[in-house]
Amino acid sequence: MRKNWPVLALGAALxxxxxxxxATGASSLGFYIEVLLGGLMTGVLYSLVALGFALIFKASGVxxxxxxxxxxxxALAVARLAEAVPLWLAIxxxxxxxxxLAWVIERVVLRPLVNQEGVTLLMATLGVTYFxxxxxxxxxxxxxxxxxxxxxxxxxxxxxxxxxxxxxVNKEDFLVAMVAAGLVAGLTLFFQKTxxxxxxxxxxxDHQAAQSVGIPLNHIWVIIWSVAGFVALVAGxxxxxxxxxxxxxxxxxxxxxxxxxxxxxxxxxxxxxxGLIIGVGEKMAEVFLGPVLVKAFDLAGGGIENWFAxxxxxLFLLVRPEGLFGxxxxxxx
Amino acid sequence: xxxxPAMLSVNGIEVIYNHVILVLKGVSLxxxxxxxxxxxxxxxxxxxxxxxxxxxLLKAERGEVTKGYIEYLGERIERLxxxxxxxxxVVQVMEGRHCFAHLTVEENLLTGAYTRSGxxxxxxxxxxxxYFPRLKERRGSQSGxxxxxxxxxxxxxxxxxxxxxxxxxxxxxMGLAPQLVEEIFEIVKELNAKxxxxxxxxxxxxxxxxxxxxxGYILENGRVxxxxxxxxxxxxxxxxxxxxxxxxxxxxxxxxxxxxxxxxRWL
Numbered sequence: 307m308r309k310n311w312p313v314l315a316l317g318a319a320l321x322x323x324x325x326x327x328x329a330t331g332a333s334s335l336g337f338y339i340e341v342l343l344g345g346l347m348t349g350v351l352y353s354l355v356a357l358g359f360a361l362i363f364k365a366s367g368v369x370x371x372x373x374x375x376x377x378x379x380x381a382l383a384v385a386r387l388a389e390a391v392p393l394w395l396a397i398x399x400x401x402x403x404x405x406x407l408a409w410v411i412e413r414v415v416l417r418p419l420v421n422q423e424g425v426t427l428l429m430a431t432l433g434v435t436y437f438x439x440x441x442x443x444x445x446x447x448x449x450x451x452x453x454x455x456x457x458x459x460x461x462x463x464x465x466x467x468x469x470x471x472x473x474x475v476n477k478e479d480f481l482v483a484m485v486a487a488g489l490v491a492g493l494t495l496f497f498q499k500t501x502x503x504x505x506x507x508x509x510x511x512d513h514q515a516a517q518s519v520g521i522p523l524n525h526i527w528v529i530i531w532s533v534a535g536f537v538a539l540v541a542g543x544x545x546x547x548x549x550x551x552x553x554x555x556x557x558x559x560x561x562x563x564x565x566x567x568x569x570x571x572x573x574x575x576x577x578x579x580x581g582l583i584i585g586v587g588e589k590m591a592e593v594f595l596g597p598v599l600v601k602a603f604d605l606a607g608g609g610i611e612n613w614f615a616x617x618x619x620x621l622f623l624l625v626r627p628e629g630l631f632g633x634x635x636x637x638x639x
Numbered sequence: 640x641x642x643x644p645a646m647l648s649v650n651g652i653e654v655i656y657n658h659v660i661l662v663l664k665g666v667s668l669x670x671x672x673x674x675x676x677x678x679x680x681x682x683x684x685x686x687x688x689x690x691x692x693x694x695x696l697l698k699a700e701r702g703e704v705t706k707g708y709i710e711y712l713g714e715r716i717e718r719l720x721x722x723x724x725x726x727x728x729v730v731q732v733m734e735g736r737h738c739f740a741h742l743t744v745e746e747n748l749l750t751g752a753y754t755r756s757g758x759x760x761x762x763x764x765x766x767x768x769x770y771f772p773r774l775k776e777r778r779g780s781q782s783g784x785x786x787x788x789x790x791x792x793x794x795x796x797x798x799x800x801x802x803x804x805x806x807x808x809x810x811x812x813m814g815l816a817p818q819l820v821e822e823i824f825e826i827v828k829e830l831n832a833k834x835x836x837x838x839x840x841x842x843x844x845x846x847x848x849x850x851x852x853x854x855g856y857i858l859e860n861g862r863v864x865x866x867x868x869x870x871x872x873x874x875x876x877x878x879x880x881x882x883x884x885x886x887x888x889x890x891x892x893x894x895x896x897x898x899x900x901x902x903x904r905w906l
Contacts, residue, residue, distance in 0.1 A: 420699055501753065508739045508750040514699055515737035520725025520754040520801055633741050 312625035320587065327594040340473050341593050342586060347479045349585020350486045351548075354541035355562035356569065356577035357489065358534040364497075364572045365506040365530040366416070367424065367513075371431040374559025375438035376535055378551075380404055381542030382442050385451035385551040393456070397543065404535030405528075412527045420513070420523065439556055448553065453546040457481060482544050489540060490578050493533070497574065506530060510572070564619030570632025579630060588614040643671040645710075646805060646837055647693065647729075652707035654688050654697065654861075662688045664861040665707065668839075670805065675831055675838045677852035677869065679845050679882065684858040686841035687734055690807045693839070694731035695721045711805075726754050728804035734813060734841075736790040738797075740783030744774055747782050747793050751800030759802065766834075767796040770826055788819040795826070805837045806830075812844045820844065824851050845882040849873040857882070 327333045333341075355377055362370040383403050387396035415430050461474040497503040509516040509526045517523055545555060561584070569580025592611040599605050628634050647670040654663040663685050670676045678686045691697045692704050695716070704717050711729060719727075730751075739747050748767055752760040768775040771792045777785055782793055791811055798806050808827065812820040828851055830836045842848035849855055852869040857878070865872070872878050879885040 501749070504742070504746055504750055505753055507742060507746075511739035511741050512737050514696060515733060515739065516750070517699065517721045518694065518696060518725075518731045518733055518737070519751045519797055520722045520730070521750065522720065522722040 316621060316625060320583070323595075324586075324590060327590070332594060336473055341589055343473070343475060343479070345586035345589030346582055347476075347482065347585070348589060349582035350482055351541065351545055351581075352561050352565045352585055353578045353581025354486060354489070354537060354544065355559045356565035356581050357493070357574065358537045358541070359562055359566045360569070360571060360574055360577040361493070361534045361537065362530055363566070364510050364574075366527055367510060368416075368427045368431065369424070369571075370534065371428060372434040372438055373534065373538060373562065374556040375435040375442070376404070376407075376538035377542040377545065377559045378553065378556040379407070379438050379442040379542075380535065380539035381453065381546040381551040381555060382446040382451065384539065384543050385453050385546060386446045388453060393454070397539070400539055401536055404539055405532040408531030408535050409528050411531055412524060416527050417524060435556075439553070443553070451546070451551040453543055453551060455481075455543070455547045478547065485540060485544070486578070489537065490574060493574050502529065561615055564615040566629070567619040568622050568629055570629025572633045573629065573631035576629055576631035584615045584618065587618060643673055645669045646672045646674075646712060647839065648710045649689065649693065650707050650709070652689075652692055652709060653705050654685075654692055654702050655705050656700065656702045658703075662702070662861050663692070666858070666861070666863055667707075668856050668863065668866070670837055670839050671854075673831070673835060673837055674854060675827065675840060675852045677848040677855040678839065678841045678858060679843075679848060679855055680858035681843065685861040686858055687809055688861075689858070690731060690809050690839065690841055692717075694729060694807055695719055695724055696731060696733075722754065725801050725803075728802070729807065730798040730801050730803040730805075731807040732794045732798045732809060732811070734809040736787070736794045738782040738785075738790045738793050740781065742782055743779050744782050744785060744789070744793055745778040748774070748796050748800050751797035754801055760800070763800045763802065767799050770799070770830065771796050787814050788816070788822070791815060791819075791823055792826075795823070799830070799834075799836075803836060805839065808838055808840045810841055810843065812842060812847065820847060827851060845878070849878075 328335065328338055355373060358373040358376065359370060362368055362373070380400055380403075383400040384393075384396050387399050390396075391399070411434060415434060416427075419427055419430055455478065457478045461476050464473055464475055497507060505516070505521045506526055506529070508519075508521060509523060513523060516526075541559075542551070542555065545558070549555070549558075562581075565580040565584050566577060567580075568583060569576025569578070588611045591614045592608075596608055596610050599610075622629065649666060649668045651665045651667050652663055653661065653665055655661050666685065666689055668676065668678070668689075678689060680686050688697070688702065691700065691702065693709055693711075693716075697703065709716050711724075711727065714727075716724060716727075716729075721731075724730075739750065742750070745764070748764060749760065752763055755763065768778075773789060774792055774796055777789060782790065785793065795806070795808070795811070811823050811827070815823065824847055827838060827840070831838060840848060840852060849869045849872055855866065855869050855872045856863050857865040857872070865875070865877070867875070873883070
């Protein structure tokens with residue numbers, strides 16, 4: 307028996323919340339769509355980080371706390387390398403660095419801890435997080451760096467004829483969306499259709515059984531951490547180009563936590579959808595709910611963006627702990 | 640089977656878990672080419688540990704072979720990884736089936752062919768479906784939702800996909816209805832005859848194991864206390880008394896049992 311109604315209720319509440327600003331005439335359509343797009347774009351960035359979480363969790367059952375640190379590390383590597391070589395070469399080199407990092411993590415952290423409790427592994431990745439945060443600054447420096455993708459940052463006005471004032475969009479945002487879509491499609495195919503992808507899913511289900519049929523755990527982990535490293539790199543480059551590469555990147559990346567809770571820890575699609583929901587949700591809440599709170603309760607308003615995602619995740623944990631698209635725990639009784 | 644050359648030989652191995660817990664205290668056994676060898680004993684006797692020592696899945700449980708050695712086809716194998724061993728033709732089917740619950744039955748089977756080429760994989764799949772027609776019917780179902788018997792078949796079929804020469808089969812009867820146990824053992828016999836797969840089989844169900852095994856070893860407290868041809872073991876008075884539940888006086892009520900009437904002669 308699936309009890310769907312709490313999820314449906316939550317979904318309905320979100321949709322109503324989404325429609326309310328328009329319905330009450332609190333916002334013009336043009337502005338509303340701009341906020342929506344802005345939210346979606348932030349959401350894509352959350353999704354990219356969440357994707358890294360989901361990948362590693364799916365393939366090794368490890369909750370990798372270090373994903374945010376990996377984003378920062380990769381972004382730092384690209385930013386600093388790009389000072390010396392062309393951007394494309396910097397990205398290639400940084401990818402190689404991330405693969406090497408995956409290899410080292412497997413050797414030094416995961417291999418000695420094989421088959422330990424999930425909590426042990428979580429603590430280990432926490433260690434990796436702090437190491438990477440510090441080591442990244444040791445190697446690459448701790449200033450704020452820029453990544454220039456070479457795409458015009460000036461927003462373009464579109465649909466001027468349809469709305470009064472038109473909608474401001476950014477070319478770079480569209481590129482980001484394309485990249486994210488491509489990544490997801492590629493990864494889904496990889497997981498579902500290839501022998502390696504199947505082996506990755508097998509390892510996720512049961513380490514020991516996977517070993518017993520001759521799947522070498524060590525290779526699998528290197529592969530999955532490399533892929534997660536690459537995803538972190540993509541996220542890092544995109545985020546870095548928009549916000550600048552700095553220490554706070556690693557913190558922003560923690561927003562991916564509620565995203566994976568919402569989308570489901572094991573689901574690639576979930577990471578994407580969850581990211582979009584949270585991105586849009588928090589932008590909408592900040593822009594439209596904030597002023598309402600100010601008026602109604604005489605609060606200071608603002609800051610909703612910071613907690614909205616977590617409250618949403620908490621509600622989800624109550625009604626649907628496996629997330630929107632997560633694998634359900636199968637129990638035979 | 641006594642004439643065939645030894646395929647696997649375990650020589651006086653001692654296994655220690657966590658650096659302190661001594662589980663195997665010098666176990667030796669031989670599996671000959673084409674044989675079915677049963678490893679019998681109660682809970683905690685060391686059956687599973689022996690199989691894991693062979694397949695090298697011990698490390699994952701923090702266990703270690705500290706004395707003795709294991710040879711497969713004349714090669715020492717204690718230092719190999721489980722994956723290397725699978726490539727050489729030794730696959731373990733773990734106790735409790737351990738199917739990949741979220742993968743479909745067919746995907747489960749395919750993972751077994753990880754070490755094999757594409758052509759071998761397709762051919763292997765056909766062969767497994769031949770032996771287990773039930774699995775073909777359920778190929779698209781998520782393995783976690785299939786029955787215990789189907790999961791055991793999936794686990795054996797998955798091992799078969801690696802084209803093994805020897806399968807280490809741990810407790811295939813666990814949690815299955817007697818009729819299904821019979822079915823599984825019939826398939827083991829068939830695989831042994833047709834596919835030339837040798838079996839080392841850990842079982843608590845002494846009765847059925849000795850009917851199918853050519854040779855058997857009885858483990859108690861980490862030692863081999865008795866070994867012999869399957870039929871001979873089944874006739875042995877001690878085995879009858881302690882493992883098969885018969886005694887010299889025929890069947891008896893458990894109400895009358897106060898203590899063992901026989902002493903274990905091997906102690």
